[in-house]
Amino acid sequence: MSEKAIKVSVVIAAAGSGSRMSSNMPKQYISLCGVPIIIRTLSVFEESPVIDEIIIAARSEDTEYIASLVRDFGITKAAAIIPGGASRQESVHLALKAARGEIVLIHDAVRPFVANEQISAVVQCVQSYGAASLGVPVVDTLKRVSGDTISETVDRSSLVSIQTPQGFKTSLILSAHEHAESSGLFVTDDCALCEEMGIPVKYVHGSRMNIKITTPEDLILAEGILNTTKKKEGDTMRIGTGFDVHRLAEDRRLILGGVEIPYTLGLLGHSDADVLLHAIMDAMLGAAALGDIGTHFPDTDEKWRNADSLVLLSEVRRILEKSGTYVTSIDATIIAQAPKLSPYISEMRTNISRTLGIDESAVSIKATTTEGLGFCGRGEGIAAEAICCITMR
Numbered sequence: 001m002s003e004k005a006i007k008v009s010v011v012i013a014a015a016g017s018g019s020r021m022s023s024n025m026p027k028q029y030i031s032l033c034g035v036p037i038i039i040r041t042l043s044v045f046e047e048s049p050v051i052d053e054i055i056i057a058a059r060s061e062d063t064e065y066i067a068s069l070v071r072d073f074g075i076t077k078a079a080a081i082i083p084g085g086a087s088r089q090e091s092v093h094l095a096l097k098a099a100r101g102e103i104v105l106i107h108d109a110v111r112p113f114v115a116n117e118q119i120s121a122v123v124q125c126v127q128s129y130g131a132a133s134l135g136v137p138v139v140d141t142l143k144r145v146s147g148d149t150i151s152e153t154v155d156r157s158s159l160v161s162i163q164t165p166q167g168f169k170t171s172l173i174l175s176a177h178e179h180a181e182s183s184g185l186f187v188t189d190d191c192a193l194c195e196e197m198g199i200p201v202k203y204v205h206g207s208r209m210n211i212k213i214t215t216p217e218d219l220i221l222a223e224g225i226l227n228t229t230k231k232k233e234g235d236t237m238r239i240g241t242g243f244d245v246h247r248l249a250e251d252r253r254l255i256l257g258g259v260e261i262p263y264t265l266g267l268l269g270h271s272d273a274d275v276l277l278h279a280i281m282d283a284m285l286g287a288a289a290l291g292d293i294g295t296h297f298p299d300t301d302e303k304w305r306n307a308d309s310l311v312l313l314s315e316v317r318r319i320l321e322k323s324g325t326y327v328t329s330i331d332a333t334i335i336a337q338a339p340k341l342s343p344y345i346s347e348m349r350t351n352i353s354r355t356l357g358i359d360e361s362a363v364s365i366k367a368t369t370t371e372g373l374g375f376c377g378r379g380e381g382i383a384a385e386a387i388c389c390i391t392m393r
């Protein structure tokens with residue numbers, strides 16, 4: 001039977017809250033070189049020719065967020081996002097009920113480096129044997145300990161470290177889950193449910209690159225793996241510049257870098273006229289050769305009247321992400337005779353780095369006067385210029 005004669009679903013287990021990562025964000029949403037880990041994982045299955053549909057088991061409070069990521073990153077095979085249960089086992093069980101394939105793979109959301117060939121190998125093995133899992137031989141010498149004392153060396157010749165995807169005939173794994181539920185059995189992976197029922201599971205040799213990202217150390221390894229498989233940095237970097245001017249007027253608020261600054265005058269414009277953010281957005285769009293803010297947020301559109309430019313900045317971030325790029329650094333200068341801006345620079349940097357999801361050390365903001373010369377010097381307006389560096393993922 002050819003692989004495509006039958007339908008294959010994959011359940012992505014993404015309902016974890018990531019207690020081992022020192023981040024307040026669940027690990028599956030942490031950005032790995034500009035792209036959330038879960039999207040990197042979903043993309044592998046999106047591109048796999050043997051996978052027909054993707055079912056995502058998510059925390060119930062995250063289903064909307066995942067839906068927006070799936071839309072933004074063009075994951076077309078995502079068939080359902082199922083609110084998970086109290087445990088991984090329960091979440092997977094709920095998602096399995098939505099799977100329409102005769103074969104189903106179950107995969108961790110935080111294993112983005114599974115290779116296409118490995119997915120195909122598991123599917124092929126399930127076709128022949130009914131149940132299969134990726135794994136790798138144990139390479140470390142294993143010891144049993146009692147307290148902090150080593151008591152014996154464990155023979156590792158028959159041991160493997162189990163990974164995902166694990167694959168099953170859908171009817172088989174569903175009945176294994178139902179059996180577990182009715183008998184109150186809780187296990188840490190789906191193979192164990194089959195073992196419990198005496199169903200043999202085939203071992204498919206995987207790769208040590210297929211790591212599960214659960215700790216901050218794993219994140220460092222993941223960046224390393226990604227960078228070795230990526231083109232050289234020099235081939236993937238782009239630079240853009242931006243420049244903007246707004247007139248100072250009475251009865252307007254002065255907002256720069258998302259910070260409201262007390263002053264007798266404010267900047268005039270269709271939006272909040274945040275000249276600094278406008279220059280930065282133009283630099284970002286320029287780096288990606290995607291036009292300018294006038295193209296994306298025309299001032300003839302009522303939608304953008306008095307718009308908060310930080311909201312526009314987060315839109316521009318999404319536009320870049322969709323184009324496969326992300327910001328690596330920004331340097332900008334505000335040109336104004338008055339007021340004094342240095343007390344507000346730090347808050348501007350915080351606003352911008354938070355909105356772009358990058359480190360504050362990658363966002364530089366400076367301010368200068370023009371020694372009284374020109375329109376800025378006469379206090380008629382404020383200008384800003386920015387340069388932005390982006391990387392293609």
Ligand code: MG
Nearest residue numbers: 244245275278
């Ligand atoms: Mg402007």
